[in-house]
Amino acid sequence: MKSILISDPTLRDGNHAVAHQLSAKQIATYCEAADKAAVPIVEVGHGNGLGASSLQVGESKETDVVLLETAKAHLHTSKLGIHVIPGFATINRDLKRAIEIGVDVIRVASHCTEADITQRHLGYSREKGKETYGVLMMSHMASADLLVEEAQKMELYGAEGIIIMDSAGAYLPSDVTERISALVEGLSIPIGFHGHNNLGLGIANSIAAVEAGATMLDGTARGFGAGAGNAQLEVLIAVLAKMGYTTGIDLYKILDAADIAEREIMPLVPIIKSESIVSGLAGVFSGFSKHVTRISNEYKVDQRDVYFELGRRKVVAGQEDLIIEVVLDLVKRKKK
Structure with missing residues (x-):
């Protein structure tokens, strides 16, 4: 064996x-x-x-x-x-x-x-x-x-x-x-x-x-x-x-x-949520999920757009500060 x-x-x-x-x-x-x-x-x-x-x-x-x-x-x-x-x-x-x-x-x-x-x-x-x-x-x-x-x-x-x-x-x-x-x-x-x-x-x-x-x-x-x-x-x-x-x-x-x-130790057992699927498709670090959810909700931006933009920019772990930058860019585009 x-x-x-x-x-x-x-x-x-x-x-x-x-x-x-x-x-x-x-x-x-x-x-x-x-x-x-x-x-x-x-x-x-x-x-x-x-x-x-x-x-x-x-x-x-x-x-x-x-x-x-x-x-x-x-x-x-x-x-x-x-x-x-x-x-x-x-x-x-x-x-x-x-x-x-x-x-x-x-x-x-x-x-x-x-x-x-x-x-x-x-x-x-x-x-x-x-x-x-x-x-x-x-x-x-x-x-x-x-x-x-x-x-x-x-x-x-x-x-x-x-x-x-x-x-x-x-x-x-x-x-x-x-x-x-x-x-x-x-x-x-x-x-x-x-x-x-x-x-x-x-x-x-x-x-x-x-x-x-x-x-x-x-x-x-x-x-x-x-x-x-x-x-x-x-x-x-x-x-x-x-x-x-x-x-x-x-x-x-x-x-x-x-x-x-x-x-x-678990508030909730992990499930595959919609944003998790998009994160996987976009190739974005799974540890970003809580940050993306919080900031997207705060600025009323679609999380899915955030994940795909983060993936396009090839953002990696340790670059969590770029999430707010991406969200603000999406807000500007929406206003235009």
Whole structure:
């Protein structure tokens, strides 16, 4: 049986869905449940990762220290993982402190064409003996060949595996197959996939990734995550088992963990709303959803127009300030 390594970012990607307001109590509750289910990696933090709490992308209810110390105290079998974007997270302030707290897995991420910025963070993580991966976000915005070039840089910098993120939920299974196949052929380290469900293809795309050679997958409880949410973890575990893959995760206990997550940490279970579909079609970062909704409503602009304009401008995570610019431009056009 082929083994698939599962990473669960319910407590990181899911933080987007609640404007980064997950509490220490909620972190503890879900960590206990995921640990009992033997989830290999539980990723915790602000939706945009370590050091990202800010007015621009949203302030966390809890500090990074509180989030990580709480998770560490309630994980005994599972490893504690973090998402690190250079620019948000510094080495001396953020990464060093996270390592002192005891994080086990560090995933250093960049926009899919900017792997150069990850060199120092990847090198530092490996130097400290941590399990270290490279992540290429918004990967639909690059060709398969370009993704391979960027991933090869991360491999050279010390990444022990590469995960591509469908951050906008924009992929079709054929897109995933093309990119994962190219990465498997072009690199000598494991390849992984992180799916979003804007077009209802989170599970299908994850399975396409595995069939193309990926050995790492992300999934969240009930799909709790940005926009329409992620590939639903408990469904993913069940489907992989039916296909003959092993994850080491206890099915009954991950089903229990999902029930607990729905009850304790989710105001609403993610669904595919109209704006989520448009976001996926436009290729816009799923984490923009709350910002787009709020600003569009304030200025009485059609959210769908905002998403398509953001997609046309190729706006990416960290450029949330451009949403207001796009909305105001649309208001001016409407008046003319």
